[in-house]
Amino acid sequence: MSRLAGWFRSSAKPDDASATGSDSDSSRDNMAKEMEDIDDAMNSSGLIMNDDIDGAWEKLQTGDSSFHQLGLAVTIFMRCEARAWNDYKKAQRHGKARAGSKIYPPGTEYELVRAETQLMGAVVGVLHESLIEAMKSFYKLRKAFLTLDAIIAVEDKAFKEMEKAQAQAQAQTEDASKKVDEKTEVDSKDSSGLQTPVDPTDPSTAATSPSDEKSEEASLQSKPVTAETVLVDNPLDIFVHSGANMCFGILLLMLTAIPPAFSRILSVVGFSGDRERGVRMLWRSTAYSNVNGAISAMVLLAYYNGLLGVVDIVPDQKDFDEHADIVGPPREKCDQLLASMRQRYPNSRLWRVEEARQYSNEQQLSKAVEILTTGEESKMKQVAAVNNFELSIAYMFIQNWDGMRDAFLRCLEVNDWSPALYYYMAGSASLELYRDAIHRGDEDEARRQKVKVHEFYGKAPSVVGKKKFMARQLPIESYLHRKIQKWEERAKAAGIDLADAIGPSPALEMAYMWNGPKRMGPVELERAMANLKWERCTAKEEVVEAMKKEVDEMGIWALLNGTLLKRMGKYDEARALLEEHILKQDKYAFKGPTRDDYVPPAANYEVASIAWVECCNPPEGTVEEIAAYRRKKFDECQKQLDIVKVWEVYLLDARIGMRVQSGLETLAWFKKKMAY
Known part of the structure; x- marks a missing residue:
């Protein structure tokens, strides 16, 4: 037993045999075990600093605590990157890779692995609440960016050479067909010099028609070889092609949607996004039935249903062309992509969430809620949390206040992104229930809901800043904190309760932040107009008039x-x-x-x-x-x-x-x- 465990145990009284004493002993034992785990995990992870990654890996595997798992996660990134570097050098020494790629130079597959580990490491660093760690991560991101860019450049060059060879072969085929046509024309003339007519209904002549053969050959070679049209079949090439396009596509796309603070950092390290190129690469990767294609599909659907779901200025379907899918959702392609993912992964809740988002974007909110509330819950906590959050905002758009309140309170249990926002949303839903009760004359219900409004709005500011991004408070939390402060000041000045000092519906104002009106159908729009009437306010008339000013x-x-x-x-x-x-x-x-x-x-x-x-x-x-x-x-x-x-x-x-x-x-x- 470690000295830490012994130290905690030594504080227990040996003659205390009561139930309370047993509970206290158990609590001290748990604390001792936790301290022992921390001590062991930190010592084991410390071997990394002595360049002994393998030793750290072996020691960390002997523990099963969260602290040991954290250390293992760090070593996995580092070991993977080091192993990929060694394999890359070995592949270069031995010439062509074992699988015999016709596209990529030896070791490219290991370069891709290194780039992926750098990307994952960068993500972990950016999520760390430190600007310094975020800066380090962006340099990792730059290394991955350059590696992926080089792989794609090699790929593009190979496809251009293939396209050139195809064009030459097609030209040769056309020359040969032309000579056959000329010979046939001479042979088909009778003794009078007239061309013998060919009966198009005669199957024998139709089957041997040189023009048909020419047309068939031309159709087989009509598609040029490009990164968009070629389908590689070598396992190594599939891994590199689908993986590089997936990683670089995500990177290029995400860099076009970053907040201003990150833009300044990116200008320092010198790279930027490219939405068109990124989207094209992701579509390229989805052609393959592997995990790379699935991740690309997930990102594309999130882009079209999530990011562009809150955007109003997108291409109209009447104007849609082959270039419009960069800035607007191609509905038919998205439907086909989602259907293929649902078929490939029938047990995944993730694709049901995307299906619900599609229904929501088509103003079918009731259908979206039905999908999000039926079926088995995901075994993955992250997916379950996404499902619940989508359900929460769908209830908000429909203006089902009971459902909205309960769903956002459940967010507190399954997700820690912003407890302040979840309490604020629950308070906003309770406010609407309070107003409903007031206007129908249900005093008891109004009293109960008013207590809830004060409870949830009271808790929200107390947990503002619990979650930070790059050591900064989330903007949405700053927003809600200011809103509550404004209402508190108004309530104090007017001598009324907080719930009565609030103006236009905070729930519908939050719905605007997620562009709820775009998802609302005619029924929801009319309901929202009614919920925004000044008559809904519960303060005295003179207070409401003051708000309007x-x-x-x-x-x-x-x-x-x-x-x-x-x-x-x-x-x-x-x-x-x-x-x-x-x-x-x-x-x-x-x-x-x-x-x-x-x-x-x-x-x-x-x-x-x-x-x-x-x-x-x-x-x-x-x-x-x-x-x-x-x-x-x-x-x-x-x-x-x-x-x-x-x-x-x-x-x-x-x-x-x-x-x-x-x-x-x-x-x-x-x-x-x-x-x-």
Whole structure:
């Protein structure tokens, strides 16, 4: 037994035989065991610092605590990278790899392994709550980036050579076919010099027709060999091709959606993302029925259903072309991809979540909830947590307040991303239940729900900052902390309870953060309009009137209503509301410790999205009139997005900025398509 265990045991009284004493002994034994595990795991992991990774691995395997598993995870990355480097050098010494790749130089497969371990190590470092660790991780990321870039360059060169060889072979085939045609033409002439007609209904002549043979050969060779069309069949080539495209595709895509703080770091280490190239690579990888293809499918579906699910300015289906799938979801391809994944992995809950997201994006929220609440729960904690969070926001969009409250409270049990947000969401749902009870005259229920509102909103600020990203507080937590502080100040000034000092629905304001209106059908939109009425507020009339005079409070109400009106097709009403209560106001009226500074840039974005909808749905007219109308609305959309793009720093700039950036990429696609 270790000295730590002995030290803890020595504090126990030998003559204490009571039940309380037994519990105390047990508690001390558990504490002693934990301290012993920490001591052993730290000592074992310390061997890494002495360049003895194998020794650390062997010693850490003798323990089964979380601390030992953490040490093993670190050694796995390090051992894998070291082993891959040794195997890479060995492959280079022995020439061609054993599998005999026709595309990649010897050892490329091990270079890919090293790049993957560097990527995983970088992810772990970025998630560490330290800016220094994050910086180190970005240098690892750069190493992986350069390795993957080199592999793809080799691959592209090989495919170009194959394409060139194919073109030469096809030219030779066409020359040979031409000579056969000329000879056939001479042979088919009769003695009078006239060509003998061929009966197309005669099967014997049809089967031997030289023109048919030529057509068949041409069709077999019509597809050029490119990274998009070729399917490799060598196991080594499949591993490298699918893996490199998966890793580099994810990297390039994710780098286009990073927050501003990371952009500054990336400018230091000198690399950037490429959304088009990344998406193409991921689609390439999905052609293979292995784990690389599955991960690529997962990322693509998350990109289309998740990231682009909160974006309004995407290609209209009427304008969709072969380049549009970079900036907008190709529905048919996504359906086929999801179906293939569900067939390949029938027991995975992950693909059910993606299916629910697709239904949600198609305004079928009830169907999404049905999928998320049926079937077996995932055995993987992470997948179960994602499923529950998707269910939580789906309930919020439907405005099922009981379901929303319970689902977000369960998030506290299965996920630790933001306890403050989960309590805030539960409080927002309870507030709606409180307002419902007040308006139907149920005093007992209203009293119960009011207690819950105060309980959950009271807990949220106490756990703000528990989870950080790069040592910084999550922006969404800063936002909700300011909201609660604002209500507390108003309640104190007016001499009323917190629950009665709240203005427009906080739940629907949070729904806006996930672009809930885009997912709402006609029923949910009408319900949301009703839930945003000032009459829902439970404060006295004079207090509500005072709220309306607060520029940022009225701005929130106008922003939420304007977004709903836009989704209902009432574009003029939506634009007028945004203009009157937000865009015509002094933007400095939205600034302050407890004010909502995101409202003006969000309003400009909404005006841009209205212009885009109008651009995609022009009124009837001549071709020239339609073209002029579309160009006018395109320019309006571009102007508004450019305004938001250069907006000064505000609290939720990452969320709004992501929508703006995606919108700008869509406009760039449309501009090229229309040759503006």
